[in-house]
Amino acid sequence: MDDLTKGIRSWPRVLVANMILLLCISILSNYLDYSRGKTVELKVRTRYNDAVHYNKVSTVHGVFESGSNGTLSVKPQSFLDAYILTYATSESFNVFDYLYFLTITCLLWWMTYDIRKEDIFSKKVITGLRWIGWSIAFYGILKMLIFFPVNAFIGNYTGEVFGAQEPIRYPYSFLMGALLFQLIPMFIQKARQIQKEKELTI
Known part of the structure; x- marks a missing residue:
């Protein structure tokens, strides 16, 4: 059996392992936030999104406090409430993020x-x-050219500015990561060249 066939047959295991890894990371992150007593601040949506927003939050048990600028602070009573609250109000992690990590x-x-x-x-x-x-x-x-302008347009229409800091933070971090993964192969090739030269001299 060649490497390609082995790789194709192992992809279901890769998919399951990837899902378990992402789930463990999300649970650990939420547990750390809950153990520190983190308060989740919710933005009160306007127009047609009001009902959807409050239907999601109504399943969570916690201390609700109204804040400034139309926000609502929630301190969950249990870890499960914190976990549900995070995913009920999260909009940053989508199918593109999952496909990216899977790739x-x-x-x-x-x-x-x-x-x-x-x-x-x-x-x-x-x-x-x-x-x-x-x-x-x-x-x-892709995030910089498509998702951020769309979020800005929606925020301008609904009166909610979502992810105002993301256009600054994400592109630079992704491009720095890309640069790092381009430099690593260069060092590997240099190491191969040095290794071959040593073998020839011997």
Whole structure:
């Protein structure tokens, strides 16, 4: 059985492992927020979104306090309430984020075949790292050019400014990550070249 067939057959396991990993990360993050007594601040939506917003929040038990600028602060009574509240009001994590993490996981899984064969400097590893870098860059550009203008348009229409800090934070972090994954293959290639030169001299 060749590596490609093995990789295709292992993808369901990769998908399940990726879902479990994301779930564990989200549960851990919510638990840390709850243990620190974090208060979740909700923005009161305007126009037609009012009913939907409050229907989601009504399933949570906690201390509700009205804040400034039309916000509503909620301190959940239990970890489960905190977990439900986070996902009921979260709009930042969507299917594109999940597909992005899944792509990265599949690429890393695909590269491990050569690593198991102790050929860590193989061409497949270098190609995979470069694909990771380009996918990070593409995702950052996609967020900057499509999602942020759409959010700004919706915020202008509904009277709610969503994610005002994101246009500054996300593109730079994604592009820095892309640069890092482009530099790593360069160092690997240099290490391969040095290794080959040593073998020739011996």
